Amino acid sequence: MTTDALLGGNTLTLHRFPLEQKNRSLQAWDAADEYLVDYVLEHHNQAQRILVLNDGFGALSCALLSTNAKRQVTNVSDSFIAHQACQYNLIENQLDDSDVRYLDSLSALPNDVDLVLLKVPKNAGFLAHQLSLLSQLPADIKVIAAGKAKEIHTSTLKSFSHYLHEPTTSLAVKKARLIFSETTAKPVTSKFPVSWPLEKTEFVLTNHANVFSRDSLDIGARFFMNYLPRGKKPLKVIDLGCGNGVIGLLTLQHMPNARLTFVDESAMAVASAKDNITQNLPEALERCQFIQNDCLSDFTSGSADLVLCNPPFHQAQAITDHIAWQMFVQAKHVLKKGGELRIIGNRHLDYQDKLNRLFGNCKIIGNNKKFTVLSTIRRG
Missing domain, CATH: 3.40.50.150 (Vaccinia Virus protein VP39)
Known part of the structure; x- marks a missing residue:
């Protein structure tokens, strides 16, 4: 290079x-x-x-x-x-x-x-x-x-x-x-942030200007919603690459004792996620933290039970899988022994092979013509 x-x-x-x-x-x-x-x-x-x-x-x-x-x-x-x-x-x-x-x-x-x-x-x-x-x-x-x-x-x-x-x-x-x-010294108001109702829920999502799929629920998240965890265990969960926080929001709703960490490298994404928990599940705020960061860099090893992720396959205009790979490697570091990484990805990206090589295991828990939902466990 x-x-x-x-x-x-x-x-x-x-x-x-x-x-x-x-x-x-x-x-x-x-x-x-x-x-x-x-x-x-x-x-x-x-x-x-x-x-x-x-x-x-x-x-x-x-x-x-x-x-x-x-x-x-x-x-x-x-x-x-x-x-x-x-x-x-x-x-x-x-x-x-x-x-x-x-x-x-x-x-x-x-x-x-x-x-x-x-x-x-x-x-x-x-x-x-x-x-x-x-x-x-x-x-x-x-x-x-x-x-x-x-x-x-x-x-x-x-x-x-x-x-x-x-x-x-x-x-x-x-x-x-x-x-x-x-400049003209004639201020023109921005239309952002924008808000819209989340289908099949009572939630309304607020999105700042640079959030992925800002104007509607993206189809990957819509499919991933069907495969999110439920239960009353007090798990430490990370919504990695959280965007507007919709995945973490629904996880908080279905896991009343879980603690959620929302992580994204975009300031607008992290702000949107915090806004959406504050507006829709204010009682869950005390179980949340919101962090702008380079994936999971500097997170403590063995500190999470579950990482949920819809990884990007681009960086600005460049098409690349290095961010997804970084997310997977760092998730393995941050997960406790027996902890799970659960992701959704386009089928053609072959994340299953990557996760098998990295974790030594990977199973499909859902798929359709476009997306695959995968689960892998940190065993060592």
């Missing part, structure tokens, strides 16, 4: 996170990062207080701080891993981490900025939410966004024009494109 990036005339060593991932062909930066940095350093080199949104692995923050100009960067991300990667890459390149302020996606944005840089997220609703936040900033702050040319659509530009000044775009370079706009 290439780790040396040429950004703004400087060579930086950049690592993609998690560091232990098996797919080492994926880079920690892309052509849009290169284009954006080159443009900013040529046309806005005097900007000192820069707001950066969605800096995947810290490439933008590192590049902005690697020049002789004194800058303060505010790095806003929904991703725990993105902030981890940025901190690591700053140290790797002997850059001062104190020059970066980290905010999650639910924090208020600072007003004292000279320039806004934004990597266009794949999630159009999340982009709209972020543009809504930018619309609340003072007028005439330059906003420059970057993304793959093929992913910047007419609808993307309409979203910019709805919240900010009418945008213009650059020519494409290396299949990347820039979007130019400005």
